[in-house]
Amino acid sequence: MVDKRHDVDRCDCNVIHEEIVNQVKAxxxxxxxxxxxxELFKVFGDSTRIKIxxxxxxxxxxxCDIAVLLNMTQSAISHQLRVLKQAxxxxxxxxxxxxxxSLEDDHIKQIFDQGLIHINE
Amino acid sequence: MVDKRHDVDRCDCNVIHEEIVNQVKAxxxxxxxxxxxxELFKVFGDSTRIKIxxxxxxxxxxxCDIAVLLNMTQSAISHQLRVLKQAxxxxxxxxxxxxxxSLEDDHIKQIFDQGLIHINE
DNA sequence: TGATTACTTGAATATATGTTCATGTATATG
DNA sequence: CATATACATGAACATATATTCAAGTAATCA
Incomplete structure (x- = not known):
């Protein structure tokens, strides 16, 4: 019987490292x-939303206060607030x-701080 | 003299809340x-990269092991690894x-864990 | 040396996304 | 009741991005 896993291009590594790959998969x-x-990080991945x-x-x-603070239109802010609301x-x-x-979640800042640690390493 | 701040649409709130806005700005x-x-979170904001x-x-x-693990082409993985390398x-x-x-940074997992706390709240 | 393997890279394509503009809605005010 | 204010929303547009495909490079091996 022939191995019929044609889904992706396989190489010899896959046989040699089979066990490791299976362990990671598990x-x-x-x-x-x-x-x-x-999806959550995608929401954080925009500087306008980060600033908000x-x-x-x-x-x-x-x-409108946020709009003035960030020097952007109310419409743009409103659109982004909708994204933040949905998340x-x-x-x-x-x-x-x-x-x-206002913030719904207490530890958003903690996620940001963790990110800043990486940036300022 | 007339206030000439025409950059964004202002409203009465901006006058009422001026102090708060200035404090936040500071x-x-x-x-x-x-x-x-x-930019960092943008990199995390893709499920392929998260999986890698x-x-x-x-x-x-x-x-090629990563490619098999994620059931994707080597090319796609290679492109994403370049993004991860640049970050x-x-x-x-x-x-x-x-x-x-391999991972360059020890606390990537910590950032992920923080994110999962929000998701599973 | 020629062929194969593991990976990279550039162009092309399809899709996603952020902002703008115009319009719509709810509340307050004269 | 008409007008103004604060905000939301839909369509349009430009830009960004993820994957695919084809081709290229570097290392191995017969």
Whole structure:
């Protein structure tokens, strides 16, 4: 019987290192969890959103204040706040026509700090 | 004299909350640092790269082994390894024709774990 | 030396994403 | 009730990015 694993180009390494590859495969988290993790980091992977989160870590703020702070249009900020809302990173409360946003999660700053450690190594 | 700050659409909030906005502005990290931080998270924001990093945290591996592990082409993996190399997240050593990659940074896993805390809250 | 292996690289392609612009909605105000 | 304010939203646009394909390089081996 011929080995029919044609899905990807294999090489001799795969035979030699078969055991190691299998061990790593066994220890890998679920595909779904790694996908979710990548989605979370994708949200952090934009400087506008990083700035918004950093600002909200200092104080609850309304949309137009964030816009002025970052020197961007309200529309652009609003679009990004929607992304942050969907990722459950920010929450909001309405006070008349004003919408105040704040952080939903306490340890966002901790994730940032870990990232800064890498940058400043 | 008229206020000439036409750069973004301003609203009454900006006057009312002026002090808070200024305080937050004063505490914000340098634009450059936040940009670098976003760039780092951008690298983490792809499930292929997350998987590669997670695998390399378990064991040093060559390109074709990673390709088989993730069921992707060597070319695709090689392209992503270049991104990870540029971000100083992985390093490599050559042994004949085989190139072994490993993690450059010890606390990548810590950043991932922080992210998983948010996901599994 | 010629062929094969392991990997890299550049161009092409499809897809995703951030901002702008125009418009829509909800609340406050005169 | 008409107008203004604060914000949200959809479409359009430009840009970025992940993978594929084809070709190229360096090391090994017959």
């Amino acid at each position: 220890k890998m988290p679920l595909e779904e969890n790694l996908y979710d993790l990548a 989160l950093w600002a909200l870590d200092e104080a609850e703020m309304c949309v 459950r990173l920010v929450k909001y409360r309405k006070d008349g026509k004003i919408v105040f946003y | 505490k914000m990290p340098l634009e450059e640092n936040l940009y670098d931080l976003a 990093l997670w695998a390399l945290d378990e064991a040093e591996m060559c390109v 100083r997240l992985v390093k490599y050593r050559k042994d004949g024709k085989i190139v072994f990659y």
